[in-house]
Amino acid sequence: MPDEQARRIVLASRPHGEPTAENFRLETVPVPQPGAGQLLLRTRYLSLDPYMRGRMSAAKSYAKPVEVGDVMTGEVVAEVVASDRPDYKAGDLVTAPLGWQxxxxxxxxxxxxxxxxxxPITTALGVLGMPGFTAYAGLREIGRPKEGETVVVAAASGPVGSMVGQLARKAGARAVGIAGGPEKCAFVRDELGFDAAVDHRAHDFAEQLGAxxxxxxxxxxENVGGAVWQAVLPLLNDFARVPVCGLVSQYNLAGPPEGPDNLPTTMAAVLRKRLTLRGYIIxxxxxxxxxxxxxxTPAVRDGSIKYREDVVDGLENAPEAFMGMLKGRNFGKLLVKVAG
Amino acid sequence: MPDEQARRIVLASRPHGEPTAENFRLETVPVPQPGAGQLLLRTRYLSLDPYMRGRMSAAKSYAKPVEVGDVMTGEVVAEVVASDRPDYKAGDLVTAPLGWQxxxxxxxxxxxxxxxxxxPITTALGVLGMPGFTAYAGLREIGRPKEGETVVVAAASGPVGSMVGQLARKAGARAVGIAGGPEKCAFVRDELGFDAAVDHRAHDFAEQLGAxxxxxxxxxxENVGGAVWQAVLPLLNDFARVPVCGLVSQYNLAGPPEGPDNLPTTMAAVLRKRLTLRGYIIxxxxxxxxxxxxxxTPAVRDGSIKYREDVVDGLENAPEAFMGMLKGRNFGKLLVKVAG
Known part of the structure; x- marks a missing residue:
């Protein structure tokens, strides 16, 4: 163990638009030694989430950006290897904001x-972790679906979307999921139990969503923005609520896209339909x-809330998995198995 | 009286972009005769308000559009001329949705x-009527300014904006008004008592607003949209609230303007700053x-809430006054004196 090497992935450079492999660098360094009052943690699973794209940019946001040369931020499930703290002992399992290392x-x-x-410990990063809680808090505090209402969510096979739809149904609402491709749509409808699923890649997506x-x-x-928002906007009812927790379709934009300017149409709808748009972070x-x-937790245990995980093996594969996620290539909550 | 003629202004055609004189037609018709359970009303003052531009278009909204050939909608202060109702008698004064007649x-x-x-009876259409109530309700239910916070409103010399700033100050907040030209700005600051006023026509408007x-x-x-919104957006604090009660800068748009597309920047701010945008009508x-x-009412009576009215004489001048208002030419609540 003292001779073991640690590996970590750092931000090598800031992306312009889509991240590429060159923006990441795998480094091997000595395992750090815990000092007084410290724990040494060993990562079991790393969670990959869309918000990380924002941290790669220097733009001001609710969280500080990752500096070039620093370890990529991220939540992990880790095991306590050594402890100089009375509240933890070796072998304890925790979630920690340890990053990609x-x-x-x-x-x-x-x-x-x-x-x-x-x-299962992986659920602490997904259905029973930040993504599941994002769905729970956004629905409870902002969306507030009532019986008989219709709730729509994109990335519906993912960890946030799948929970949104299932919680909406528990509230007596109609859940409609948007996902990419027939396989994900079938999963959303048949496995997760949404009332309907619509493929955003379909040429007549907007019509299908209306139907x-x-x-x-x-x-x-709202977790994607872009073309999905344009299809949703005309369908919103008076007094509709729009929790905004992500905008994955626009994270790679280097600046305002070409026109037309879609802002006046959205603002006119906010006024005429008396919409509430509200951004939040967990x-x-x-x-x-x-x-x-x-x-x-009980609903996950008894199977009445379902989830799917997409586990990639090896820290070195995190950048590729992350870049694929931004294109919708994962199927379920994306995790990296760092150590067994 | 039986020989008196009534006059009314009807929608002659729907505007494309800015309304023109050709969109309105002045008609002379016999004074209508009240039937069973009816009142005959005679207009004293007609209120002109930006929302009327929306009613001139066929687009679906929260209220039905005015049909071509119909009397333009609008709120008036009227006198009861004849009554076949027990609850009103000749000489009573009322506000009524009578339209431009x-x-x-x-x-x-x-x-x-x-x-x-x-x-004064004109206040029932302004500071103590719909515009004043728009400010009151939007601040109380959505804006919720706290002591020490900063509240910004455009069209600050107008009937909604002037009330927003004065109510904000009563709540202990800093009130910053935006208005067009030095005369209106001086009024907002010196007469209405806002903490600051900024001229949106200034070449360095965004910098002045920041200062x-x-x-x-x-x-x-939000009652204007457009360039003012673009200047406001970077200044919004985390958890800022944006009641949206009007978008006068975009009412004349015939469709989405040319790019760039400003929607992604606004949505990114909603997310990162956890903004609340909420549309409402009174x-x-x-x-x-x-x-x-x-x-x-007591604050208007004792002068601690001030207001300004811009009264145009004669129903026939309503179209020109209305078109001028959409360009910010009025100074204070715009009213048409229809009968003394």
Whole structure:
């Protein structure tokens, strides 16, 4: 163990538009030694999520960008290897904001215990972690679907979208998922139990979406933006709510796209239909996390809330998997297995 | 009186872009005769408001469009000339959705009594009417300014904007008004008591707005859209609230303008800054109208809430005054004096 090497992936350069392999660099370094009050953590699974694209850019946002040369940020499930803290001992499992690396130190901040007997440990990064909580908090605080209403979400086979639809149905609403390709659509409809699934790659996507929402849309859970938003906008009902938690279709934009200018049409709809658009990140609702676990964990255990994971093996494959995710190539919550 | 003629202005044709004189037609018709349960009303003052531009178009909205050949819609202060209803008698003053005409019939629906002893009757169309209530409801239900926050509103010398700023100051917030030209800016700052006023015609408008909002913007009361929104967007603080009650800069658009496409930048700000954009019309908050009158009437009476009116004489001049208002030519609440 003392001779073991740590590996990590750092931001080699900032992307212009789509990230490429050259923006990442795999480094091998000595395993760090924990100091007083510190833990040494070893990563089991790394979560890959669309928000990371934002951290690769220097633009001001709710979180600091990753600096060039720094380890890519990310949440992991890790095992405590050594502890100089009374609250953790070797062998404990935690989620930690450790980043894209095999080992890291922690002073205990930002950790959450993972109970391996409660559910598979990977779920702490997906259905019972940040993505699931994003769906839960956005619906509960902003979307507020009522019985008989229609809830639409894109990336519906992914970890946020799949939870949005399933929670909407538990609230008595009609859930319509948008996904890329027939295989994902079949999964959304047949496995996750959405009322309908629409393939955004279809040439008549907007018409199909309209047909799937015969009573219009009351809640649109926005995580993609772009062409999907343009198809959703005319279908929104008066007083529709739009939680905005992501805009993956536009993360690679280097600047405002060519026209026409779609902003006036959206603003006119906000006014005429009295829409509410509200952006949020999960840290805004951190106080709800215990409610989330209380409400959702039993449903995951008893199978009434389903999920799918897409696990890539080896830290060195994280950049390629991440770039593929931004193009919708993953199928389910994307994880990197870093150590068994 | 039986020989008196009524005059009315009808929609002669739908505008493409900016309305022109040809879109309106002045007609002279016999004064209508009230039937059973009806009132005959004679207009004293007609209110001209930006929303009327929307009614001239056939596009679907929260209210039905005016049909070609129909009287232009609008709120008036009217006097009851004859009544076949027990609840009104000749000489009573009411506000009524009578439209751009000298006389009209009413079955009593949509009327509100005007107390001429409480305040000048024109205020029932402005500071104590729909525009004032628009400001009150949007701030109370959506903007929710807190002490020390910064509230920005455009068209600040107008009936909505002037109330937004004065109510914001009563809530302990900093009020920054945007207006067109030095005369209006001086009025906003020196007469209405805003903390600052910025001229949107200035070549360095965006910089001036930034300087007037050293702690950013917490509430932007949106009633214009367009270039003002683009200047406001970078100044909005995290968790800023944007009540959207009008978009006068874009009412004359015949379709989406040329690019660039400004929508992705706005949506990215909604997400990153966790903004709330919410459209509303006053009918959504009709239940708050008694609160509004209770809270605001004393302040108008004692002069702690100020207002300015821009009164044009003669119904025949309503189209020109209306077209000028869409270009910001009025100075204060625009009214047409129809009968003394």
């Amino acid at each position: 095999t080992h890291g130190l922690s002073d205990g901040k930002g950790l959450r215990r993972v109970d391996a007997s409660s559910a 799937a929402c015969p009573k219009g849309i009351d809640v649109y859970f 840290f805004d609702f951190a106080g709800l996390f215990p409610d989330f676990l209380r409400d959702v | 000298t006389h009209g019939l009413s079955d009593g629906k949509g009327l509100r009594r005007v107390d001429a002893s409480s305040a 007037a909002c050293p702690k950013g913007i917490d509430v932007y009361f 009918f959504d908050f009709a239940g708050l109208f008694p609160d509004f009158l209770r809270d605001v």
